[in-house]
Amino acid sequence: NAGVTQTPKFQVLKTGQSMTLQCAQDMNHEYMSWYRQDPGMGLRLIHYSVGAGITDQGEVPNGYNVSRSTTEDFPLRLLSAAPSQTSVYFCASSYLGTAAHYGYTFGSGTRLTVV
Amino acid sequence: KQEVTQIPAALSVPEGENLVLNCSFTDSAIYNLQWFRQDPGKGLTSLLLIQSSQREQTSGRLNASLDKSSGRSTLYIAASQPGDSATYLCAVNTGGFKTIFGAGTRLFVKA
Numbered sequence: 001n002a003g004v005t006q007t008p009k010f011q012v013l014k015t016g017q018s019m020t021l022q023c024a025q026d027m028n029h030e031y032m033s034w035y036r037q038d039p040g041m042g043l044r045l046i047h048y049s050v051g052a053g054i055t056d057q058g059e060v061p062n063g064y065n066v067s068r069s070t071t072e073d074f075p076l077r078l079l080s081a082a083p084s085q086t087s088v089y090f091c092a093s094s095y096l097g098t099a100a101h102y103g104y105t106f107g108s109g110t111r112l113t114v115v
Numbered sequence: 116k117q118e119v120t121q122i123p124a125a126l127s128v129p130e131g132e133n134l135v136l137n138c139s140f141t142d143s144a145i146y147n148l149q150w151f152r153q154d155p156g157k158g159l160t161s162l163l164l165i166q167s168s169q170r171e172q173t174s175g176r177l178n179a180s181l182d183k184s185s186g187r188s189t190l191y192i193a194a195s196q197p198g199d200s201a202t203y204l205c206a207v208n209t210g211g212f213k214t215i216f217g218a219g220t221r222l223f224v225k226a
Binding site: 031033035040041042043044045048050056058059090092103104105106107108109111 | 119147149151156157158159160161164204206212213214216217218219
């Protein structure tokens with residue numbers, strides 16, 4: 001099925017551990033992004049990419065790294081997990097239009113708990 | 116800085132009622148606005164996308180309008196059903212590859 005696939009769906013980490021959240025899309029979307037969702041705060045952009053080899057920071061990038069080696073994959077790395085990174089993480093992708101984005105397609109999310 | 120606000124934060128209505136969800140944004144210079152639905156513990160499902168040059172979009176019982184000059188969008192749901200119970204989020208694309216989300220309106224439709 002075409003879409004955005006995120007793994008894992010759930011993860012518990014200890015403070016200081018590192019891990020990578022995976023995101024893959026099979027729609028040949030140029031644009032990919034990572035959001036975190038916290039209660040009462042909506043979704044906040046962490047990092048985004050407009051193509052292979054091109055990434056940029058969003059609103060809340062600290063503590064996270066990304067890379068984009070292929071069009072399909074956009075992993076999010078937590079270098080040293082902190083309790084403040086407990087959240088639900090969503091990956092989203094889109095085509096890049098000449099004047100504006102098309103709508104986003106979201107993955108089903110990764111629920112991360114840092115203890 | 117673009118800010119997106121959704122009021123009310125929560126809404127409870129009886130089945131069959133027509134309802135309107137509101138989304139306001141502070142900067143009228145937008146590329147598009149998208150409405151999403153999110154079920155508990157799930158991802159976001161796109162409902163409607165309105166380009167900046169459009170005034171409204173319709174899909175089944177849903178109709179979304181956009182008034183850039185006043186910084187407002189509304190999502191109209193006709194003949195609400197219990198299956199419509201979910202959180203509805205609006206998202207504003209301001210260009211520069213960044214989209215700003217509202218915190219959402221949690222809707223509960225009582226049978």
